[in-house]
Amino acid sequence: MSARQKISVTVNGALHEGAAEPRMLLVDYIRDVIGLKGTRYGCDTSNCGACTVVMDGRSAKSCTFLAVQADGREITTIEGVAAEGRLHPLQAAFQEAHALQCGFCTSGMVMSAYALLAQNPDPSRDDIRQGIIGNLCRCTGYLPVIEAVESAARGLKAGGGTP
């Protein structure tokens, strides 16, 4: 068994200091060590995007990183997007636009959209398609997801908010 390495990661604004085996995936660290189960584990082959988090401002599939690679970095998970117990505008827009059915892809979709809107608050439909290109959904047909992201972008713009 390989020696565990100390890592410190800021997750949703809180510093977590711990240790991980060198081969432990970041998605496992987030779910099983930190205990945040909203980040899903879908394919483990970097295809589905269910494990998407935001790392240092960019969307990242957490099954494609080792936990030790997150040392010193800042991560936002789905648990970190809702402020003061209220749904984030993206979450509310997903709910309103029926942009989820089984919900398995939803946390990853929202995190990809969250990273997109942070970088591009006024995305075109093509920008949104590109933003969620790494996230697979077997239920919705994607159109409601795109409409939800558009609606959230409009709402955030009107309210002067930032993701």
Ligand code: FES
């Ligand atoms: S679990 Fe990471 S991309 Fe599918």
Ligand code: FES
């Ligand atoms: S809502 Fe079921 S996979 Fe997307």
